[in-house]
Amino acid sequence: MRGKYLAMSRIAFLERLAYPGEAVLILASAGIRTFVAWLLWSAILSGSRREAGGMDLAALVAYYLVASILRTLDRSEGYAWEFAAEIRSGSFSKYLARPVDPARCFLAVSAGRGAWQACLILVLGALAALVLGPGALPDPAGLAWALPILALGLTALALLNFMTSLLAFAFQDITPFHMMKNELVNFLSGTVVPLAMMPPWARAALAFTPFPPLASLPARLWAGEGLAEAPAALATLAAWVLALALASRLALGALSARYEEAGS
């Protein structure tokens, strides 16, 4: 019976194959983000200043490219919209009338969709390595840390998105919550501005949050940097995942009591 969530991930993966172009568009958005970052930092670094946060323009562009691509691995945000719509329309019954846990279903579907995105990234990475040579490949030790950190980071973010979608039990429109969460996640994960440019106290504080492992830390690990921070980040993330899983369970219990008002 434990295989049911694996089967759910599988079917979510298959569902993405029905619209293969979407994954390409998502990756294109990462390319646009990198292009905009290149324009911005080219302007900033065009004068006497040649570096920012210890990175020159090439390093910054590489950072943005990796960080933006890694952020595309999170497919739980899109699913949160669908989940919220199911709550409002009453289709949420399909989770309650069957022997499944809605939170685990949410994680399983997000993982399945993210896996499809990861496959595409792997193909692109292999192509990049062929064109650019071994320099484009990640640092092996960094990659060994980056993968579990990314997995836990994406799980934490998916749980956060699950809780956001549960707000549909209480609110008609959850767009403001998504917008606030996205702004925070993008900024605090280092997707907008590299965390290396933040003051030391801010970086120290952020080390206790689940956000840097979503983009900034894996991007640095990719380049073979930040290996010393990895064990602590992994432990912090594990604690966050446990806390968010507990909070999700409590939120589901409390908010689903309103279900009858959210549709038949």
Add this chain to the structure above:
Amino acid sequence: MRSQDDIIIETSSLGRTYRTRAKAEGLGASLKGLLRPSFRETQALDDLDLVLRRGEFLGLVGPNGAGKTTLVKLLTGLISPTAGSARVLGHEPARRREAFLSRIALVMGQKSQLWWDLPAVDSFALAKAIYGIPEGRYRSELSRLSGALDAKELLERPVRSLSLGERMRVELIAALLHGPELLFLDEPTIGLDAPTQKALRDFLRRENEERGISLVLTSHYMEDITSLCPRCVLVVEGRKRYDGGTEEMLAGARARKKLRVALEPGGPGTGDPGELAALPGELAERGPWGFALSLRPEEVGEAIAAVGRGFRVLDLAIEEEEMGDTVSRLYAGEAADAR
């Protein structure tokens, strides 16, 4: 002889109250509601006792908003009761135990449990994993159900490309693959054409009679209820108004008959409506062909005699009341007594 073990649903004084926000019309009331919200309690279901035995096919009938869907939600564990208790297959539904949910299935005519962009067979594979159905049993059940529902050609088509009737057939397969002991059907034939409705009814009857599955059906189509459910429960304004044989309920409610009288053209009764005023009963229809009277059974003889005396009759027929009129009377509470 039936034992206590035969009882698969038992509710006692089951009730559910919804607390909803109340707001008067207009901007002022909306602003006031922001500062000082007021709430209204709606008794969706009240003091309902129900017993269902294994193998029964029970119909739940009642007007919109009567509490039928609330009852189904309570019995499937989608919501919790605010009063009384319910036990289904020996479990308290609201606890949503896996051992309980694995033994029931719920099909809602207006909601889908299938993955929209994938062929139905992918959703079936997911159901196999969710319910832990062994491979051999899964294959044989899928073959049996898709054959019985004439759905073999539908399994590999994306669900979004199926018509409503086709989708309902694959929804039923998805619900029955794990062999539930109790199937809840909420408006399964809504929006379907007559042949598809009949095909689904035939299928459900066979599942009940040949495989012993117990069913609880809510439907606004009385033909679903009359052709499938020997027993039905009438719910009106959250309260049980009748629990017993479906035929008996309808017979009790069919309090009126229709006397249709075809008249000789140009003769008495085809012109001035006042000529019909002295007849017993109520004038139900009138046209150049004649008229029809709605009568209580004891008025029929008197009406036939009066028509024979006063009019030149070409033809005369006594008809049972239309089902819609009977149901309207039932819902209005004029006929059935709660048992």
